[in-house]
Amino acid sequence: MAPAAGLALLAATTPASAQQAGAIGTLDRIIRDRKIRVTAEVTSPPFGILGRDGQLDGSEIAVGRQLARDLGVEVEFVQVTSPQRIPSLLAGRADIAISSLSITHDRAKTVMFASPHGALSIVIAGPQRTRIASAADMAGKRIGLTRATLEEATVPGIAPPGTNIVYFDDIGATIQAMVSGQVDAAGMSAFAAKSVAERNARAGIETKFTVRTAFYGAAIKPGDYDLLQFVNTWIFLNKQNGTLARIYEEKTGVPLPELPVI
Amino acid sequence: MTYVFQFGIVWDHWPRLLGGAWLTLQMSGAALAIGLVLSVLLAFGRRDGPRWVRLLIGGYVEVIRNTPFLVQLFILYFSLPGLGLRLDAAEAALIGMALNFAGYGCEIVRSGMDAVPQGQVEAARALGLSPMRCFRLVVIPQAVRIAWPALASQAVLLMLGSSLISAISVEELTAVTNSLQSTTFRAFEFYFVATAMYLAMALALRLLLDALHWLLFVRGRPAERRE
Helix, strand or coil, X not given: CHHHHHHHHHHHHCHHHHHHCCCCCHHHHHHHHCEEEEEECCEECCCEEECCCCCEECHHHHHXXXXXXXXXXXXXXXXXXXXXXXXXXXXXXXXXXXXXXXXCHHHHCCCEECCCCEEEEEEEEEECCCCCCCHHHHCCCEEEEECCCHHHHHHHHHCCCCCEEEEECCHHHHHHHHHHCCCCEXXXXXXXXXXXXXXXXXXXXEEEEEEEEEEEEEEECCCCHHHHHHHHHHHHHHHHCCHHHHHHHHHHCCCCCCCCCC | CCCCCCHHHHHHCHHHHHXXXXXXXXXXXXXXXXXXXXXXHHHHHHHHCCHHHHHHXXXXXXXXXXXXXXXXXXXXXXXXXXXCCCXXXXXXXXXXXXXXXXXXXXXXXXXXXHCCCHHHHHHHHHCCCCHHHXXXXXXXHHHHHHHHHHHHHHHHHHHHHHHHHHHHCCCCHHHHHHHHHXXXXXXXXXXXXXXXXXXXXXXXXXXXHHHHHHHHHHCCCCHHHCC
């Protein structure tokens, strides 16, 4: 019964791929429709946030807008939470995922990464009263992590036995848990930790230690080689003209490190 | 590029999914028990209590029924610590579910009580039964029987609504499914299986409640009185 139901659903959900067989490529389709759909997180400072005026803001949002501008099309942002970044792309709800997706082996098995256009480091952060100097100090403490992020993939590996890891569905909830004291510390990007520390001076949030650093890049659905090639070329050009560096430094406050090429 | 279904991956993680489903059942069961007791108490208070109690309970019911369950959970989990009360995720979830159920359950039980003919109460009192015994032996059994279908529906809604407690980090079925699909990228397979599991649990709960109804109110009764 499951295979039959699966086949029926397969038939119902592949009109797009049926078109792709020998038909229009993704890049051409985007140009023809004058619209590119880009994933956007809204609770991930400084990559994707909701500005004071309710507009999308952040470094990855700015990158998405610039890409659309250089492509000569409109950008449509598809709001997602961390666990939905790649599934949205694979399900065809977005053409490209530009949401600080760190390049990892596991993700590379299911999406195609463009050359990185930024770097981040994952840290454990928490209020001053939580005493954590290194991974070993996490034992016996509640550590908050966001599902489907680099911290979720790396922190459990370095956490000693006795660490109580607590998972949330989006970065905003994890931050909220840390600020309200529901967790003793949380894993997040160094930028997010800095942003939270600045906005919640009373909570006294500080970075405890760095877990790892990573480069992040745009993710593209497997098979969309034409779009991948354009994005890689675009990254090359915008590295040369300093646009990527400008956006990065403006939103993160840190100079863009040397970016390797895939 | 066509999608290749890989349900085998779901099977690899089956123990975790079962664990999540078990936690769903446990949380729902405990919340249902607490919620039912609360519903009866609130219904009683709203019908026969002093005016200020009736107003208080009325206000509570309106707040619960007119705000999103998820927001209620967030307040219990994220906002209370700011007022000095830090609840565990499981505690906040249990309290949230029980309070939410009671907001609806109160009204259901109350209408069940209202549906018991006043003549029965008068007759019982005339026969010398104290208010407490009248309530316990005459009103409640009939009220529960009348309110049973609505309460059963609310119980199933409670169990399905328990998926929201994943947002405050309780690792029940929805949370486990979310984690698994985000690490294996098999969203369709995992969500499909989770849906099937919820469906199975809901139907099983229904069956159980229907059987209980039969045991309590139908078995051994004369044919013409069966509802």
